[in-house]
Amino acid sequence: MKTKREVTIYDIAKALNISAATVSRGLKDHPAIKQETKDKIRAMAQEMGYQHNFFASSLRKRKTNTIGVVVPHLNSYFMSSVIAGIEKAANQEGYNLIISQSLESVSKESASVKTMYNSRVDGLLVSLAGDTQSIEHFDFILKKEIPLIFFDRVFEDPNCTSILIDNTQAGYDATLHLLKQGCKRIMHIGGNLQSNVYADRHEGYKQALEDHGIAYDPELVIIDIRGGQLGIKAAQQILDMEKLPDGIFTSSDTSAAACMSELKRAGIRIPEDIAIVGFNDDPISRLVEPRLTTIQYPGYEMGEVAAKTLINKLKHSSGDSMNTIMLKHKLIARESSSKKT
Amino acid sequence: MKTKREVTIYDIAKALNISAATVSRGLKDHPAIKQETKDKIRAMAQEMGYQHNFFASSLRKRKTNTIGVVVPHLNSYFMSSVIAGIEKAANQEGYNLIISQSLESVSKESASVKTMYNSRVDGLLVSLAGDTQSIEHFDFILKKEIPLIFFDRVFEDPNCTSILIDNTQAGYDATLHLLKQGCKRIMHIGGNLQSNVYADRHEGYKQALEDHGIAYDPELVIIDIRGGQLGIKAAQQILDMEKLPDGIFTSSDTSAAACMSELKRAGIRIPEDIAIVGFNDDPISRLVEPRLTTIQYPGYEMGEVAAKTLINKLKHSSGDSMNTIMLKHKLIARESSSKKT
DNA sequence: TTGAAAGCGCTAACAA
């Protein structure tokens, strides 16, 4: 870059007195090139400090070997695990990654998708922002037939594959666990219901109560208060209640931990007074006291599956497309919910 | 992408019966183009679904407006904050980001840097892997005069700028705080000493002891045990000691929290028996019990400064280059270290 | 087994 001119395949060609085409082939191990020639080319490339120019190659091939990833936030344990999984799978197959955060805003999400398109990503892996209500801003991507896969925070659409866990079942499991511990008055603290993830967990909570003859009480449900701090604000709200709950199912470990910390400070005993179940199996769930019962959720694997599915589509552009891939989850019981001894 | 041919500026030009050059200029608001023409161009581009092709443009301009970021791990609170800061600053100036993790391995770091070069990033922002002992693998970057900035985990080199905090001072502050609480037998749990970050914190610890007439005792220092779990293993080691320490200075909040959790499980009281100071002001420091005293460390700001410094270099390629930028840190005293009441 | 030649889509001198 900069002022210094690039070392190109032409430079190598000239030095070796062969053609650029041969150099190009030799560099990528084309079978039609003599081993001897390849060796010479490699050696010279090495010597001259040649580096492949991805742009020129992409421009010419009309494909970039790059996958775009758009997520709401990078900074959660779950998301980092997913990204790590994506990176591993992508790397293995020789794909690069461009990553961007929407910070939970559709408009930023939309801008990111445009940028990704401008970079001509071959495919897109997306976990939607909280306030995303439609996927119109992906229309032009779909129209260009760029494969689009949603994971975790998904949107049902016949043209896209979704990869997720059964959040309804997971919410059901969490609530059921509390019921089995003898809880009768179970709260739910959850995220933005516009997102499938939180809507489904909430739904599972509702169903579990129903199945056990407990009426759903909207007073016992606290949903996403914008600007983080959900756990702390929820705790304050709980402390103001006339009659305390005896169990809480929270849609994330971080807010569960924050909430628990506040409640404990106010003198409430966990799990004796209130049992708590979180979600995600974030490392924090093992560090707080008591340790959090939680739903384990295969982030790394989800990333791997997402990337592999996408790459598969890219390679065999046949539309074998599954529409939904459901991964397993598991409840991990720890002290924060153990009312029985 | 795919089979569908791109809509190019030529298509727009043809449709409007003007030249491609004019379209190119119009699209980027070149002052020499009549407003009326610009409007026509924009409208047609819109209508035809034209999207800028970043590759062709980069190839031609020999600059990409892309910054490469290489970090050891994405999944820590600190690193996510840094990335968020970088992203904001980069976005503001119209730069894109390519992000990659070295997973603490020099070889992966080296591969990442190569890939970044292949993508012809305009500049590089790097936090080094734990076992990086030299920066030879950046030589070709430097030779091409691609600006390279290190942050947090840095390497002293006259050709690169480093952005960091005064880790020695911070280590000193943390240790001093424990001394002031009356601790006499202070342990240090730290990371890989090959990294400036941990080496300096360790050095500060040493100096503080020295300044207070306490002999440095290698038995009281536990350094990075590969494969994470540092906090837990350190706790086990502590519990095996004949004489327990009365204070611990840990180089990260996550290992401090894990260590504290283990110690508490073994019946040790924090801070009465052992006072603890962590590092980073990770959210976890406020969620564990007792809450962790820690060193606050401006991650977001560090990211912003790093990106701005780099972009500045990119824009005015004059070598105004400062060599080191030192950001402020601050000790935040919480319950985990408060021996005095 | 190799080479010649034609672009991929865009930009920037230079000219008009």
Next chain:
DNA sequence: TTGTTAGCGCTTTCAA
């Protein structure tokens, strides 16, 4: 204010 022209560095037919 706009157009002409010549590439940026690479890949890929087609031909030899």
